Amino acid sequence: MDFELTEQQRLMVAAVRELAEREFKPHLAEWDRTRTFPRAEVAKKLRGLGVLGMTLPREYGGAGLPFFDYILALEQLARASHPAALVLASSCGGPVHHLLEFGSPEVKARFLPGLAGGETMCAIAMSESEAGSDTGAIQTRGRLEGDELVIDGHKLWVGGSGAFELMVAYVRMSDAPGTDGIGSVLLHRDTPGLRYGRTLEMMGLRAIPRAEILFEDCRVPATHILTRPGQFKQLINSFNGERIHNAMFCVGQGQAALEEGLSYARMRKQFGRRIGDFQGIRWKLADMGMKLAAARLLVYLAARKFSDGQDAALEASMAKTFAAEAAFEVAHQALQICGANGFSSGSRIEVLFREIRAHMLGGGSVEVVRNYIGKRMMDGE
Ligand SMILES: Cc1cc2nc3c(=O)[nH]c(=O)nc-3n(C[C@H](O)[C@H](O)[C@H](O)COP(=O)(O)OP(=O)(O)OC[C@H]3O[C@@H](n4cnc5c(N)ncnc54)[C@H](O)[C@@H]3O)c2cc1C
Known part of the structure; x- marks a missing residue:
């Protein structure tokens, strides 16, 4: 397999490296100590280079570039600052693939442009107190009532919880056992019935906010459901x-x-x-x-x-x-x-x-x- 970079990729890598060294690397310890990072400023600087959302289709504000290019840019950002790299990752990475693959046309049109531009970021909410490695033990439940999914339960350890505007949550949507009963749904931070509890302090990655997530009669439009029970394998593959x-x-x-x-x-x-x-x-x-x-x-x-x-x-x-x-x-x-x-x-x-x-x-x-x-x-x- 050929890993030779094109001239365009070389230039992009050099530009990201230079920006990351100058703007983000000096803040590594400070952002960790103060448990913050100015993600809007980071996004603005990355937007200036045109790398945010680079892998997304043009119709959603992306540049339609290959995933490999994104990984090259990510390397340079991660070398300088994990939080800064996370801003790029949220615009091209996991939840974005998830939305692209499973979101309805309305969901994609409404949420992908903000993610591509770094104005919004998306968390992934999977873990619970009794469901860590064992995703099939997820107990947070979602039941359909009319055109809403009503969620009750909690999530732990979710990076960006309470701060990132969006979240893809894994929820038990049927009585099928284990992972067969699990689906996923997109939520906005301001959804009624969604609350954030105690702050979860970790040994590292302290600039990334983390709070316990509590769903109490939390009502999400059913159109925000991304995957349904029986689709767990596809969900994980994404x-x-x-x-x-x-x-x-x-x-x-x-x-x-x-x-x-x-x-x-x-x-x-x-x-x-x-x-x-x-x-x-x-x-x-x-x-x-x-x-x-x-x-x-x-x-x-x-x-x-x-x-x-x-x-x-x-x-x-x-x-x-x-x-x-x-x-x-x-x-x-x-x-x-x-x-x-x-x-x-x-x-x-x-x-x-x-x-x-x-x-x-x-x-x-x-x-x-x-x-x-x-x-x-x-x-x-
Ligand atoms: C820095 C950080 C960021 C995180 N971010 C998120 C996030 O954004 N969203 C989210 O939902 N979750 C997040 N998590 C939670 C993470 O997904 C869980 O920590 C992980 O799935 C493991 O679950 P657990 O910690 O409950 O450990 P457990 O599942 O209880 O496992 C404890 C130990 O037993 C081992 N173990 C468990 N089962 C087996 C097995 N079958 N075979 C061998 N060994 C096994 C584990 O490897 C581990 O060493 C984050 C965690 C960390 C540390």
Whole structure:
């Protein structure tokens, strides 16, 4: 498979990299510490480059570019700032695919242009207190009453909950057991009966708001239903793009961690020499570089296949799992190289270490995605 970039892709990558370095990278620790990020400003800057919504059809405000181009841009943003990269991801990534594939013409016309332009962002609400890896245990219920879906239940850990304007929620819509009874629905933050409870503080990714979601007699137009019971497999398949972009978050953030370790190894002197002149440190750097290069290639492979409309479920899962573990190993070793300075609260590597750790759980834990990879290898489906 050919990963040679076209001239246009090279120029786009260079422009995103330059903007990300200048505008977003300096705020990594500050946004983490203050638990905020100015997403409207980020969106404005990304809009200026024309990358927001780049993969969406032109009729919804996109540029109709391949998914692979989006992944290239995402790498540069993730290397500088996870929250900034999330603004691009929300305009091209998971929920957008979901709306494109399952939304009615009215839903697409009404909501996709705002997502493409970064004026609105969309959360994915799946997890509950008793339904983490086991999506079939979802208890939040939706019942049809006339032309409305009435939802009762709760969601936890949802990135952007309470702040992002839109949410795709996974809801039990029939008595069919497990995942067979689950459908999905698009909600606006201001829907009657939708409330946000306690703030959920996490170890990393602190700039992304997260609040408990409470549905109490929450009424959504039935036309906002995206998938119905019996469509769960299609629903999950529409998230292959999400897995690939999660994997690219790992590679971009892993690259940032590697660069922190490398620059410290070049600068820090002990025993009269740069620590990077010791073989013990060089071998660490070599392993970090190799792991990250392999992860990047796996993400490119999955992204190319997905971009070309091929079945990329296996490669997406492999890329997500491999890249999450590679990035974590890189962050772990980079922090070790940076010594006590790295372990200090608010240092770049300390923030990156906490952020990168999240990818072993979020978007499907490495164990559960491994189960899927193993199943595909054994059963071939
Ligand atoms: C940073 C972050 C962001 C998140 N963002 C969102 C979001 O935006 N929207 C959302 O809906 N949710 C979100 N989540 C929740 C996430 O989807 C869940 O954490 C994940 O599905 C795992 O569920 P759990 O944490 O309840 O762990 P559990 O499912 O309880 O699992 C606990 C441990 O057991 C392991 N385990 C479970 N089942 C198996 C098995 N069959 N085989 C082997 N090991 C197993 C898991 O891998 C894990 O290590 C986020 C989580 C994190 C950490």
